Amino acid sequence: MDLTIDEGDSVAIVGASGSGKTTLLGLLAGLDLPSRGAITLAGQRLDALDEEARAALRAREVGFVFQSFHLLPSLTAEENVALPLELAGREDPARVREVLQAVGLEPRRRHYPRQLSGGEQQRVALARAFVGRPRILFADEPTGNLDQATGQHVSELLFEMNRGNRTTLVLVTHDLELARRCRHVYRLDGGRLHAFAAGPRA
Ligand SMILES: Nc1ncnc2c1ncn2[C@@H]1O[C@H](COP(=O)(O)OP(=O)(O)OP(=O)(O)O)[C@@H](O)[C@H]1O
Ligand SMILES: [Mg+2]
Structure with missing residues (x-):
């Protein structure tokens, strides 16, 4: 496949279960390397970087919401959300509160992932992905476990970031x-991407 995503763009990838959507997202975000071909992220050829340099690039530019959340079980919601800022050496408790509030989880900030419902864990994962105001946000089924109202609210947050901060959304x-x-x-079908629709509707 040959895919270009412009800065500030919003891109959705749909396709059958097992078609490779999660795999593709992991490759685009530099979590994984392709066996063939090249991927450029924020101006950097990913295959030219070692593991450490790719991790640094991700920490600086990328937010990622995993389909299975990947929250750290030994940390509270608040600590999970604060982690990317801590790792980047820019702790900011006020910002952590702000994003927890934005996803409606401020009252449950001291709970551990096992004490939260699937949808609540998903919202913690979202808050963690955008706490550092990443330039590019990758989200794997960000509304998959949410009721309609909460899902609507979460999509609003995503598109606000896209419009307001020019965060690229994938x-x-x-x-x-x-x-x-x-x-x-x-x-995504048969290892190829087919344009499905185009035109700003947000
Ligand atoms: N680590 C792995 N090792 C081997 N095969 C894998 C691995 N991860 C995924 N696969 C296989 O690669 C294919 C694509 O998986 P992927 O998770 O990308 O699909 P998906 O489109 O995200 O599906 P879903 O909609 O169910 O999340 C599947 O056939 C899956 O079984
Ligand atoms: Mg998947």
């Missing part, structure tokens, strides 16, 4: 309504 979703709010929609 979403994997089964939710066609969410996908259609993106400027570009691609369907």
Whole structure:
């Protein structure tokens, strides 16, 4: 496949279960390296960087919401959200509170992941992904476990970041309504991307 995503763009990737959406997202974000081909992220060829340099690039530019959340079980919601800032050496408790509030989890900030519902864990994962105001946000099924109202609220947050901060959004979703709010929609099928729809609807 040959895919270019412009800065500030919003892209949705849809496709059947097992078609490779999560794999593709991991490659684009530099979590994984392709066996063939090249990927450039924020102006850097990923294959030219070693593991450490890729981790540094991710910490600086990328927010990632995993399909399975990947929260650290021994840390509270608040500590999970604060982690990227701590790792980057820019602790900011006020910002942590602000994003927890934005996802409606401020009252549960001292709870551990096992004490939170799936949808609540998903919102912690979202808060952790955008706490550092990343330039690019990758989100794998960000509304997959949420009821309609909460899902709506979370999509608003994503598109606010996209419009307000010009955060580039790359979403994997089964939710066609969410996908259609993106400027570009691609369907992954047979290892290829097919343009599905185009036009700003957000
Ligand atoms: N670590 C791995 N080792 C071997 N095969 C894998 C691995 N991870 C994923 N796969 C396989 O690669 C294919 C694509 O998986 P992927 O998780 O990218 O699909 P997906 O489109 O995200 O599916 P879903 O919608 O169910 O999340 C699947 O057939 C899966 O079984
Ligand atoms: Mg997946």
